[in-house]
Amino acid sequence: MKNDLNQYLNKQVQALPPSGIRAFFELVIGMKDIISLGVGEPDFDTPWAIRESAIYSIEHGHTTYTSNKGLLQLRNEIAKYLRGKFKLDYDPENEILITVGVSEAMDLAVRALLNPRDTVLIPEPCYVSYSPIVSLAGGNPQYLSTRKEEKFKLRLQDLEKIKGAKPKVLILNYPSNPTGTSYSKKELEAIAKTIHKMNLFVISDEIYSDLSYETPHTAFASLPQMKDRTLLVNGFSKGYAMTGWRIGYAAGPRPLLDAMTKIHQYTIMCAPIMGQWAACEALKNGETAISNMRKEYERRRNFIVDGLNKIGLECHHPEGAFYAFPSIQKTGMDSMNFAKKLLEKEKVAVVPGTAFGPSGEGFVRLSYATGMDKIKEALLRMRRFIKS
Amino acid sequence: MDPILEILEKDARLKPEEIAKMVKRNVVEIKKLIQKYEKERVILRYKTVLNKELLRNSSEVRALIEVKVTPQRDVGFDAIATRIYQFPEVRSCYLMSGGYDLLVTVEGKDLQSVASFVSEKLSTLENVHGTVTHFLLKKYKEDGDILRSREEDKRIAISF
Numbered sequence: 305m306k307n308d309l310n311q312y313l314n315k316q317v318q319a320l321p322p323s324g325i326r327a328f329f330e331l332v333i334g335m336k337d338i339i340s341l342g343v344g345e346p347d348f349d350t351p352w353a354i355r356e357s358a359i360y361s362i363e364h365g366h367t368t369y370t371s372n373k374g375l376l377q378l379r380n381e382i383a384k385y386l387r388g389k390f391k392l393d394y395d396p397e398n399e400i401l402i403t404v405g406v407s408e409a410m411d412l413a414v415r416a417l418l419n420p421r422d423t424v425l426i427p428e429p430c431y432v433s434y435s436p437i438v439s440l441a442g443g444n445p446q447y448l449s450t451r452k453e454e455k456f457k458l459r460l461q462d463l464e465k466i467k468g469a470k471p472k473v474l475i476l477n478y479p480s481n482p483t484g485t486s487y488s489k490k491e492l493e494a495i496a497k498t499i500h501k502m503n504l505f506v507i508s509d510e511i512y513s514d515l516s517y518e519t520p521h522t523a524f525a526s527l528p529q530m531k532d533r534t535l536l537v538n539g540f541s542k543g544y545a546m547t548g549w550r551i552g553y554a555a556g557p558r559p560l561l562d563a564m565t566k567i568h569q570y571t572i573m574c575a576p577i578m579g580q581w582a583a584c585e586a587l588k589n590g591e592t593a594i595s596n597m598r599k600e601y602e603r604r605r606n607f608i609v610d611g612l613n614k615i616g617l618e619c620h621h622p623e624g625a626f627y628a629f630p631s632i633q634k635t636g637m638d639s640m641n642f643a644k645k646l647l648e649k650e651k652v653a654v655v656p657g658t659a660f661g662p663s664g665e666g667f668v669r670l671s672y673a674t675g676m677d678k679i680k681e682a683l684l685r686m687r688r689f690i691k692s
Numbered sequence: 693m694d695p696i697l698e699i700l701e702k703d704a705r706l707k708p709e710e711i712a713k714m715v716k717r718n719v720v721e722i723k724k725l726i727q728k729y730e731k732e733r734v735i736l737r738y739k740t741v742l743n744k745e746l747l748r749n750s751s752e753v754r755a756l757i758e759v760k761v762t763p764q765r766d767v768g769f770d771a772i773a774t775r776i777y778q779f780p781e782v783r784s785c786y787l788m789s790g791g792y793d794l795l796v797t798v799e800g801k802d803l804q805s806v807a808s809f810v811s812e813k814l815s816t817l818e819n820v821h822g823t824v825t826h827f828l829l830k831k832y833k834e835d836g837d838i839l840r841s842r843e844e845d846k847r848i849a850i851s852f
């Protein structure tokens with residue numbers, strides 16, 4: 305008899321919903337000559353000065369482990385950046401940890417914070433990994449749905465009405481993947497008040513902070529009384545076009561950072577040194593490159609949002625990141641069906657909103673990290689698709 | 693710089709309607725501004741950037757020429773620069789600081805024609821008292837454009 309290998313597998317992992325969208329992704333990847341608005345990373349190459357500094361570091365034999373927490377030079381640069389941008393003071397020795405992307409920082413955070421069955425609140429539609437990492441850490445992810453009518457912003461009245469076990473952690477992400485939604489300082493202050501009242505801890509994924517187009521980004525930790533109850537998570541993937549380098553960081557209260565560092569030290573050791581040197585260069589001299597990319601994204605955003613609204617796919621104005629999240633309800637199709645048909649008929653790839661949580665039904669995510677020519681052509685094809 | 697100019701400098705084919713959407717302004721306003729820039733000669737003309745390295749039958753020869761000149765009373769370098777840049781062979785002409793005065797780019801159909809332009813036209817000009825000619829062997833990057841064939845999008849076609 306054949307050995308059933310499933311018997312060996314971890315139950316928790318088996319219980320994770322298979323990313324329902326896997327099959328759709330395979331379909332997209334297998335297809336030729338498509339225009340993809342489904343890519344969640346910048347279309348720019350990493351600025352050359354940053355790449356060049358990594359080459360230099362390799363040439364000079366910087367090929368070793370670094371301290372578990374990451375290169376002190378990089379932590380110093382990050383501390384300087386956070387002070388300069390957000391007036392936030394973190395001790396680079398003890399309150400900043402360099403991680404393998406924001407992905408690792410988020411995972412470490414939930415593992416360091418959660419006891420079995422602790423509840424973590426997650427406004428959705430949201431980035432796909434939040435709920436699985438909470439489950440894997442033994443916690444209980446609880447979605448808070450958000451709505452287009454409120455630009456997918458967290459509803460405080462829902463937060464306050466939470467029933468059942470007292471929640472411990474709230475995961476925030478703004479500007480948001482997939483909705484592009486961000487918050488003004490005033491809106492954040494209102495959220496902060498409720499957080500304080502409910503005695504929650506906040507993990508704030510601000511990976512798109514450099515891609516804010518309307519108002520300057522406000523770091524959640526910079527709000528009154530929030531620094532002690534916030535873990536700031538950020539990285540280099542999006543703003544600096546450095547997805548492949550896998551460098552992110554967490555900044556927060558020392559006890560949490562110590563706990564995270566323990567897990568990091570046993571499981572990862574340290575983030576790759578070449579990427580860390582590159583990130584150093586990014587913070588030192590990357591501002592012009594970033595602002596050029598930001599300008600380009602902003603123009604594309606204006607163009608695509610206008611175009612979507614004109615072809616009848618109602619779309620709110622995203623304040624940041626590089627995603628538009630239009631409603632496709634008028635077509636009468638569900639998100640997955642819309643995405644599949646659009647791919648088949650017009651060879652345009654988008655991500656069904658349901659990939660990001662139940663409130664994503666009726667929406668699709670379009671990435672404008674794509675050249676203007678392709679955006680223009682994709683809009684033409686989508687118009688034809690909707691008319692037919 | 694005005695974002696409209698930034699946008700047009702990158703892609704002159706974008707229509708005023710499209711630019712209007714990109715900067716969230718009114719089309720009429722954009723059209724007027726473009727006209728104004730054209731009239732003021734801020735926008736000189738619209739052209740296509742060619743990667744001639746890929747054209748097998750293009751046998752242009754280009755040279756950078758350092759020119760030393762004697763400036764003239766009242767008009768400085770301008771008068772002599774004008775004499776030089778009017779030649780159609782001259783593709784660009786800059787006044788420089790440093791070891792020489794004018795940097796002139798000359799283009800011709802072959803080595804011979806560039807050489808004779810320099811020896812017959814340029815160095816014989818009154819006030820020109822020296823030239824150094826550098827022939828260009830290969831272009832890698834010109835005005836911000838890297839001259840190679842287009843690269844494919846290296847990203848996975850779909851990701852979260």
Ligand SMILES: Cc1ncc(COP(=O)(O)O)c(C=O)c1O
Pocket residue numbers: 344404405406407408431477480481509511539540541547550551552852
């Ligand atoms: C909201 C959000 N968080 C985290 C990540 C992962 O980032 P990193 O490349 O730093 O691991 C992404 C990437 O798509 C994202 O959109």
